[in-house]
Structures are given as structure tokens and as C-alpha cells.
Amino acid sequence: MSSKDCGNHGKRRRLKARRILACLLIFLFIVLLTILIIWAVLQPSKPRFILQDVTVYAFNTSIPNFLTSSFQVTISSRNPNDKIGVYYDRLDVFAVYHNQQITFPTRIPPTYQGHKDVNVWSPFVYGNLVPVAPFNSDALIADQANGAVMILFKIDGRVRWKVGTFISGRYHLYVKCSAFISLGNRNSGIAVGENAVKYQLVQKCKVNV
Numbered sequence: 001m002s003s004k005d006c007g008n009h010g011k012r013r014r015l016k017a018r019r020i021l022a023c024l025l026i027f028l029f030i031v032l033l034t035i036l037i038i039w040a041v042l043q044p045s046k047p048r049f050i051l052q053d054v055t056v057y058a059f060n061t062s063i064p065n066f067l068t069s070s071f072q073v074t075i076s077s078r079n080p081n082d083k084i085g086v087y088y089d090r091l092d093v094f095a096v097y098h099n100q101q102i103t104f105p106t107r108i109p110p111t112y113q114g115h116k117d118v119n120v121w122s123p124f125v126y127g128n129l130v131p132v133a134p135f136n137s138d139a140l141i142a143d144q145a146n147g148a149v150m151i152l153f154k155i156d157g158r159v160r161w162k163v164g165t166f167i168s169g170r171y172h173l174y175v176k177c178s179a180f181i182s183l184g185n186r187n188s189g190i191a192v193g194e195n196a197v198k199y200q201l202v203q204k205c206k207v208n209v
Contacts, residue, residue, distance in 0.1 A: 044081055044084045044161055045080045045081055046207050046208075046209045047077050047078065047079055047080070047086055047113070047159075047173075047207060047209075048077070048078045048080060048204075048207065049075060049076070049077050049155070049175045049177065049204075049205035049207055050075070050076045050077075050078075050202060050203065050204055050205060051073065051074075051075055051153060051177035051178075051179060051201050051202075051203045051204075051205055052074040052075065052076055052120075052200070052201065052202055053073070053074045053198055053199060053200050053201055053202075054071055054072070054073050054074075054151075054153070054179050054181060054198070054199050054201060055071065055072040055073075055192055055196055055197070055198040055199075056070075056071055056181065056183065056189075056196065056197050056198075056199070057070035057071065057072070057126075057195065057196045058070040058126075058195075059071075059140075059149070059183065061132075061137050061140055061141065063129065064134075064137055065131060065132060065133075065134055065137045066129045066130065066131055066132065066137075067097070067102050067127065067129075067130050067131075067132045067136075067137070067140065068127065068128050068129055068130070069095060069097075069102050069103055069125075069126060069127050069130070070124070070125075070126040070127075071095060071103070071124070071125050071126070071151075071153075072122055072123070072124050072125075073093065073122065073123060073125065073153050073177075073179075074120065074121070074122045075093070075120070075121050075122075075123075075153070075155070075177065075205075076118055076119065076120045076121075077113065077118065077119045077120075077121075078116075078117070078118045079113045079114065079115065079116060079117050079118075080116070081115060081116070082115050082116055083115060083163065084115065084161055084162065084163055085112060085113060085114050085115060085161070085162035085163075086112070086113040086159055086160070086161060086162070087110070087111075087112050087113075087159060087160040087161075087162060087167070088108070088110060088111050088112070088113065088119075088157060088158075088159055088173075089110050089157070089158045089159065089160060089170060090107070090110065090157045090158045091107065091108040091121075091155055091156075091157040091173070092105035092106065092107050092108075092155065092156045092157060093105065093106045093107075093108065093121075093123050093125055093153060093154070093155050094106065094125055094153075094154055094156075095125050095127075095151055095152070095153055095154075096151070096152040096153075096154055097132075097136060097140070097149075097150075097151055097152075098133075098135075098136045098139055100132055100133060100136055102127050102130050102132065103125040103126055103127035103130070104125070104126065104127055105125075105156070106123045106124060106125045106126075108121050108123055112162075125153070143183075144183055147182055147183065148180060148181065148182050148183065149180075149181050149183050150178065150179070150180050150181075151178075151179045151181060152176055152177065152178055152179070153176075153177045153179060154174075154175065154176050154177070155173065155174070155175035155176075155177075155205075156172075156173075156174060157172075157173040157174075157175075158170045158171065158172060158173065159171050159173045159209065171209050172209070173207070173208075173209055174207070174208045174209075175205050175206070175207050175208075176205060176206045177203060177205035177206075178203060178205075179199075179201055179203065180201075181199050182199070
């Protein structure tokens with residue numbers, strides 16, 4: 001075989017490889033474009049969260065600059081989409097007071113939420129002798145003296161969207177629920193046992209995805 005034939009054979013192989021690569025790129029472009037069009041037509045809406053109630057078992061600074069707190073929160077989530085399902089792969093719930101986290105994160109079990117479905121969770125969130133900044137300890141004493149306190153219950157998680165058989169990648173879900181609680185007045189809530197009080201709130205939460 002002449003060197004000229006070998007050169008032509010090499011050129012044909014390179015040309016074939018380029019054609020295969022071009023076909024793959026065109027195929028991937030069509031698939032991505034199809035997904036983008038479907039996504040634009042469906043117009044997915046983020047889930048809607050509501051803080052329904054908070055049961056307070058403990059919230060005090062028996063030791064200066066150390067906060068002990070124990071809550072049970074009831075949170076509902078609604079999927080407003082009629083063609084898109086939601087996979088909640090991870091949901092961590094924790095409490096924040098004056099921009100400082102005061103409880104350990106409590107993880108809600110992973111779940112799937114169908115079209116227009118509603119899920120309700122009632123996790124316990126607590127922290128025992130959590131160190132807090134001195135000004136937060138003073139603020140809590142002042143809030144308790146005034147009879148009311150503002151606590152944020154936050155959810156940090158990961159979600160995926162399901163459209164037919166297609167499942168998207170993971171997205172960061174961030175939820176913030178404000179709870180204004182009248183700690184000084186047990187009559188503003190429902191007594192649960194000797195030391196716990198449940199406060200009905202039905203408060204909409206801010207959701208970012």
C-alpha cells in the first residue's frame with residue numbers, strides 16, 4: 001500500500017469522527033432545547049409553605065448567655081403545579097433568634113409531592129444550653145418581660161422537579177417562617193400538659209428556590 005493510500009485512509013477516519021461528533025452535538029442540542037421548551041410551557045411554580053402552629057416546651061436562659069429551647073412546629077407544604085411533581089430530597093428545620101441559630105437542625109424524611117398535593121410535617125426542634133451572644137441573652141430577657149418574642153423557623157433543603165418521566169437536577173430550597181409568640185400569656189395559646197403551650201399561627205412563609 002502506498003503512503004498516499006494511508007494518508008487518504010487517515011483523512012476518512014478523521015472526517016467520520018467529526019461527523020459523529022457533530023451528530024452527537026446536534027442531538028444534545030435538540031434534547032436540551034426540547035426540555036427548555038417544555039419547562040417554559042409548564043412554567044413551574046415554587047412550593048408554598050405555611051407555619052400552622054408552634055408548641056413551646058422550653059425557651060429560657062436559666063444560665064446567662066446559654067439558651068435552652070424546645071419547640072414542635074407544624075408546617076404544611078403545597079405543590080401549586082398541576083403537571084409537575086416535587087421530590088424533597090432533604091429538608092432541615094431549625095430555629096433562629098435575633099439572627100442566631102438556637103437549635104440543632106431536625107431533618108424531615110425525604111418525600112415526593114404529587115400535583116396539587118399537600119404535605120404536613122410536625123418536627124421537634126430543640127437546643128440544650130446553646131451558647132448565645134450576650135446581647136441576645138439580654139434581648140430575650142427584655143422580650144419575655146414584654147410578653148412576646150419573634151422567632152424564625154427556617155428550612156434549608158434540596159428539591160428536584162418531575163415532569164412526566166423527566167427528573168431535574170437538585171435545586172436549593174430556602175424557607176423562612178416568622179412566628180410572633182406571646183410567651184407571657186398562656187391564654188393566648190392552648191395548654192398542652194403542665195409546661196407546654198401551643199400557639200395557632202397559620203402564617204405564610206417566604207420561599208426561595
